[in-house]
């Protein structure tokens with residue numbers, strides 16, 4: 001056929017074909033140049049020899065900045081591009097090889113590269129690289145990983161929390177009736193860990209009195225019209241030991257698209273101990289609030305932290321008014337030093353009980369109160385505060401005052417006839433001594449001793465009554481100690497036949513004090529020394545001088561006093577009660593008077609003693625310079 005064609009026609013046909021080819025090539029070139037997929041070619045030396053617009057746009061370069069440069073310039077990871085080029089040199093075809101590319105603006109893009117080499121006669125001509133952007137996909141993936149990581153962390157944390165709170169978890173599938181309990185949940189119900197449970201088992205462990213309403217609550221929670229929330233406190237009966245326990249169950253129901261309760265999951269915790277503690281606390285609070293005594297607690301700095309109803313009644317402040325304020329609000333100015341004193345006693349571990357003092361109300365009334373104070377301790381035993389019970393004893397005080405008045409009156413009435421009796425005895429005695437009838441002398445001497453004893457007793461009662469009334473007054477004068485001591489020793493010797501009384505080192509001492517009352521102190525100490533040394537012995541009434549002070553002591557060889565009793569000896573009406581002294585009579589006011597009289601003299605009575613060995617009572621006074 002061809003033979004027959006005219007050569008011109010043939011040429012024309014060729015030209016035509018070439019034109020068609022050219023136009024197809026142009027189309028192809030256009031297609032490649034303008035393809036939406038980034039494409040490039042790299043020569044055997046790794047230099048970019050061509051890139052389409054999509055690739056330039058993708059990374060943000062102009063053609064002049066990209067073509068002609070090594071491809072490795074545009075990769076973020078050198079080892080990646082080296083590997084790609086290596087593989088291609090070895091004639092591998094790469095499919096979706098992940099790489100990070102550098103953009104002109106400094107950012108990176110995640111891409112996958114597919115590439116193969118065009119060879120002619122075995123020679124490397126260039127690569128054909130297709131780049132596909134996966135930045136978005138990568139980002140999503142990274143976000144997802146971060147989320148999963150966070151979830152895992154949260155779950156781990158949750159697991160820890162659950163484990164440490166003894167929180168049981170449960171998971172109920174109402175449609176299938178399947179119920180799953182965590183180990184801790186089984187522990188709470190007292191069920192074996194290796195056995196499954198079901199709803200029936202659960203129902204059986206509900207306390208009979210709670211069962212009905214609990215089942216109803218469950219139904220309510222699963223009602224699609226509600227919010228699916230569940231939070232109840234109920235009693236169960238443990239499976240293993242049948243103990244009743246209080247538990248709190250919380251949960252949530254999840255509904256399917258067709259509003260069926262699909263899953264019901266939640267937690268359970270045994271709150272029996274908390275509940276008992278709360279009940280105890282509530283009971284205690286009720287007791288405190290109904291108490292007739294004011295009960296107050298405060299910090300170590302004296303800030304009031306609690307205040308019961310009776311405190312409000314007694315002092316007039318409401319809890320709101322006083323909590324947070326200093327306890328000094330309640331203390332009269334002249335007793336402010338009591339607080340540090342009480343605190344130091346408590347710190348030493350001593351108890352402060354029935355401490356009688358005066359407090360002040362909101363309307364400035366003075367109240368007589370008896371305080372009992374105990375430390376509040378933390379579990380380590382450190383004192384963190386104080387609790388104070390204050391009893392209003394104003395009425396009792398008034399009653400005491402009436403009694404005192406009575407005693408004072410009676411004593412006074414007794415004193416007058418007694419003085420008369422004593423005078424008659426003395427006259428008769430003087431007369432008899434001249435006529436020297438030894439029997440009569442003896443009888444009268446005894447009568448006089450008894451009358452003196454009674455006088456001293458009445459004297460003590462009168463002093464006590466005056467003291468209680470706050471009517472005691474000191475008549476101070478300067479006087480020599482020694483003559484007073486001789487008088488007292490002389491009087492005391494009437495009381496005994498088997499004791500020796502010695503005065504020791506008390507000459508030339510001048511003091512400024514109430515002579516009668518110091519005499520009363522010495523007589524009390526001396527008669528005690530005699531009374532509590534039933535087997536006799538030597539009693540020393542002596543002085544020790546140091547600088548301008550004198551310490552006056554009375555020392556005996558009698559029954560002595562145990563350490564416990566020594567602390568309380570000076571309390572009003574306190575008497576030691578043991579086998580050795582129970583037959584010795586007394587009222588327990590002598591040493592109280594001694595300590596009070598000395599307190600008025602700004603001095604203090606002290607004792608040193610050993611049981612069975614003897615006792616030494618002593619006190620200090622200021623010495624005066626002779627004029």
Ligand code: ADP
Nearest residue numbers: 528529532560575576586587588589590591615
């Ligand atoms: P009374 O002697 O009337 O009981 P006091 O107040 O004088 O009261 O003494 C209180 C207690 O102290 C006494 O009951 C006694 O047990 C004890 N006591 C006082 N002085 C001595 C002493 N010298 N030796 C031993 N015990 C003493």
